[in-house]
Amino acid sequence: MPEWPELRAWSGQAQQALQGAALDRIETQNEKMLNLPLEALNAAVRGRRVRQVRNMGKWMLFELDEGLLGLNFNMGADFCLDRRPMENTRLQVFFADGRVFSIRFWFLGYLVYGRSLALCPALASLGPDCMALSKEDFCALLKGRRSLKNLLLDQHTLCGIGNFYLHDLLFLAGLHPARQAGSLSQAEKEGLFEAMHALFERAAAQGGAAYEHDLFFQSGHYRQSFVGYKERQACPRCGAPIEKIKLGASHVYLCANCQH
Numbered sequence: 001m002p003e004w005p006e007l008r009a010w011s012g013q014a015q016q017a018l019q020g021a022a023l024d025r026i027e028t029q030n031e032k033m034l035n036l037p038l039e040a041l042n043a044a045v046r047g048r049r050v051r052q053v054r055n056m057g058k059w060m061l062f063e064l065d066e067g068l069l070g071l072n073f074n075m076g077a078d079f080c081l082d083r084r085p086m087e088n089t090r091l092q093v094f095f096a097d098g099r100v101f102s103i104r105f106w107f108l109g110y111l112v113y114g115r116s117l118a119l120c121p122a123l124a125s126l127g128p129d130c131m132a133l134s135k136e137d138f139c140a141l142l143k144g145r146r147s148l149k150n151l152l153l154d155q156h157t158l159c160g161i162g163n164f165y166l167h168d169l170l171f172l173a174g175l176h177p178a179r180q181a182g183s184l185s186q187a188e189k190e191g192l193f194e195a196m197h198a199l200f201e202r203a204a205a206q207g208g209a210a211y212e213h214d215l216f217f218q219s220g221h222y223r224q225s226f227v228g229y230k231e232r233q234a235c236p237r238c239g240a241p242i243e244k245i246k247l248g249a250s251h252v253y254l255c256a257n258c259q260h
């Protein structure tokens with residue numbers, strides 16, 4: 001599932017490639033991924049120019065000269081920006097210059113339109129982008145009795161962190177995923193903020209995870225994993241075996257010796 005680093009890398013590409021481009025039309029065989037009937041969506045976006053492309057958490061936002069489009073890849077997608085649509089895609093965004101952004105979601109994805117961010121419920125309900133937060137604001141969100149895992153993955157609290165990077169993020173910060181968020185000391189909260197910036201900036205600079213493809217169908221280069229998906233392998237810091245434990249609805253990987 002693409003997370004902040006992938007969305008940052010891809011949004012940067014889309015910004016370079018599409019800034020100023022005029023939209024022609026959107027085509028889809030599955031209107032369930034839209035928040036408006038296709039006809040109304042096309043009436044809203046036809047002829048609009050892309051002012052800026054940026055990511056907000058796991059969403060790619062196309063800010064138009066009027067209104068905005070939000071694209072969410074959900075579990076992941078194959079997609080491509082080219083002069084010809086990619087085959088077997090469920091969603092195509094055609095530009096007036098003949099290019100087409102085709103997207104084949106692995107699972108249902110979303111394309112939503114709003115006159116503004118605040119007028120688009122799917123986007124307005126998101127918490128702040130995890131990397132746009134100041135250290136002070138980030139630390140202020142770490143409160144209450146929820147586990148760190150649940151809080152950090154809750155896109156309505158802060159958006160951008162997902163299951164792939166979570167394990168390594170908590171390992172780098174030396175924090176146990178089951179810790180109650182409100183139990184962290186100020187130094188631990190700040191350490192988590194620093195770890196997130198180090199991890200996400202490095203992964204985004206490498207184009208995101210190696211198992212994902214970008215707009216031009218090139219793989220990312222980020223392959224590093226400290227504890228994520230490494231059950232029973234040696235912890236890179238202390239050598240103890242990495243554990244996989246069930247926490248809430250899913251599993252987390254951790255070194256019980258290094259994470260408290």
Ligand SMILES: [Zn+2]
Pocket residue numbers: 235236237238239240255256257258259
């Ligand atoms: Zn360890």
